[in-house]
Amino acid sequence: MCSECGCGDPELVPVDVHEHILADNQARAAHLRAHFVEAGVLAINLMGSPGAGKTAILEQTARSLAGRRRLGGVSGDLATDRDARRLEAVGIRARAITTGSACHLDARMVHDALHHMAWRELDMFFIENVGNLVCPAIYDLGQAANVVALSITEGEDKPLKYPVMFRHADLVLLTKIDLLPYLDVDLATIRVALARVMPEPRVIAVSGKTGEGITEWLTWLEAQRAPAQRVAP
Amino acid sequence: MHEYSIVSSLLDRVQRESAAHPHAIVRSVHVRIGELAGVELPLLRTAYATFRERSVCVTAELEIEPVAARWECPRCQQAIAPGAILRCAACDRAAHLVAGGEIMLDRIELELPDV
Numbered sequence: 001m002c003s004e005c006g007c008g009d010p011e012l013v014p015v016d017v018h019e020h021i022l023a024d025n026q027a028r029a030a031h032l033r034a035h036f037v038e039a040g041v042l043a044i045n046l047m048g049s050p051g052a053g054k055t056a057i058l059e060q061t062a063r064s065l066a067g068r069r070r071l072g073g074v075s076g077d078l079a080t081d082r083d084a085r086r087l088e089a090v091g092i093r094a095r096a097i098t099t100g101s102a103c104h105l106d107a108r109m110v111h112d113a114l115h116h117m118a119w120r121e122l123d124m125f126f127i128e129n130v131g132n133l134v135c136p137a138i139y140d141l142g143q144a145a146n147v148v149a150l151s152i153t154e155g156e157d158k159p160l161k162y163p164v165m166f167r168h169a170d171l172v173l174l175t176k177i178d179l180l181p182y183l184d185v186d187l188a189t190i191r192v193a194l195a196r197v198m199p200e201p202r203v204i205a206v207s208g209k210t211g212e213g214i215t216e217w218l219t220w221l222e223a224q225r226a227p228a229q230r231v232a233p
Numbered sequence: 234m235h236e237y238s239i240v241s242s243l244l245d246r247v248q249r250e251s252a253a254h255p256h257a258i259v260r261s262v263h264v265r266i267g268e269l270a271g272v273e274l275p276l277l278r279t280a281y282a283t284f285r286e287r288s289v290c291v292t293a294e295l296e297i298e299p300v301a302a303r304w305e306c307p308r309c310q311q312a313i314a315p316g317a318i319l320r321c322a323a324c325d326r327a328a329h330l331v332a333g334g335e336i337m338l339d340r341i342e343l344e345l346p347d348v
Contacts, residue, residue, distance in 0.1 A: 164271035
C-alpha cells in the first residue's frame with residue numbers, strides 16, 4: 001500500500017530484466033554451436049520458402065561431394081518426412097523433424113535430433129528449416145552460417161517484402177537459375193533488392209537440375225570451415 | 234505464427250522472475266520490439282491475450298515499445314536510410330543495424346502485498 005499519502009494505491013515495484021525474450025533458445029543454440037565447433041562439423045541453417053529448392057540443392061551438393069565429405073542433416077517439415085528421405089537417398093545421413101504446427105525449427109528440436117544421430121563423424125551438417133520466409137529467421141540454431149534459398153520464380157521483390165529473413169542471411173542461393181530463359185525476371189533487380197536488406201549481399205546463382213553454380217557453392221562451403229578443418233580440394 | 238512461441242518464452246521468463254517474490258502480483262510486462270525483429274505486434278498482442286490466462290500474467294498489461302530500424306556505417310557513423318543500399322558510399326563499409334532488431338524483455342512491475 002502507498003505509504004506516502006495513504007491514497008490506497010498498491011505499491012508497484014519495477015524489476016529490471018533487460019534480456020532477450022528468446023534467451024533460452026539462444027543459450028541452447030550457443031551450446032549446440034560449441035558442440036559443432038569442437039567436433040569440427042560445419043553447421044548450415046538452410047532457409048527459404050516452401051518449394052524454393054532447398055532439398056534439391058542439398059541433393060546436388062551430396063552428389064558433387066560423394067566420397068569426399070561426410071554429410072548429414074535434419075529436415076524440418078510440418079507433416080511428413082519426405083525431405084529427409086530424399087536426402088538419405090543421395091547419401092546424406094538425415095533425420096526428419098516433424099514440427100506439427102510449428103512454423104520454424106528451434107535449438108531444442110535440433111538438439112533432440114542430434115541425440116539420435118552419429119553427427120560427430122560428419123564434416124557438414126545441414127539444417128533444412130521449415131519452408132517459410134518469416135519465422136525461422138529469428139531462431140538461432142547454433143549454425144556457422146545462415147543460407148537462404150530464393151528461387152527466381154518467386155519474384156524480384158521478395159527480399160524487400162521479407163527483409164528480416166535476408167538481414168540474417170550470410171549467403172543467398174538464387175535457385176532454379178536454369179529457368180531464367182523462360183521468365184521475365186531480371187537478376188540485377190534481385191541483386192539490388194538484396195543489397196537494400198542485406199549489408200553483405202553474397203549471392204550465388206545455382207541450379208539443382210543442371211548443376212550450374214554448384215562448384216561456386218561448394219567453394220563457399222569449404223571457406224566457411226575453420227582453417228584447420230579445410231582440406232585442399 | 235512464431236509470436237505464440239515468443240509469448241510462451243516471455244511468460245516462462247516472467248514466471249521465473251516473479252517466483253522470487255512469492256506473493257507479488259505481476260501488473261505489467263514491458264517489452265521492446267524492433268522493426269526488423271520479425272515480430273508482428275498485433276499478433277504478439279493476440280498471442281499474449283490468449284496465453285496469459287493461465288499464467289502469472291493473467292492480470293498484467295503488456296506494454297510494447299516499438300523500435301525503429303536504424304542502420305549506420307560502422308566507421309563514420311553516418312546513418313543509412315532504411316530502403317537504401319546498405320553500404321556507406323564514403324567508407325565502402327557494410328552498414329550495421331544499431332537499432333531495430335530487439336526482442337527484449339525490459340522489465341516487469343510487481344504489486345507487492347501489504348505487510
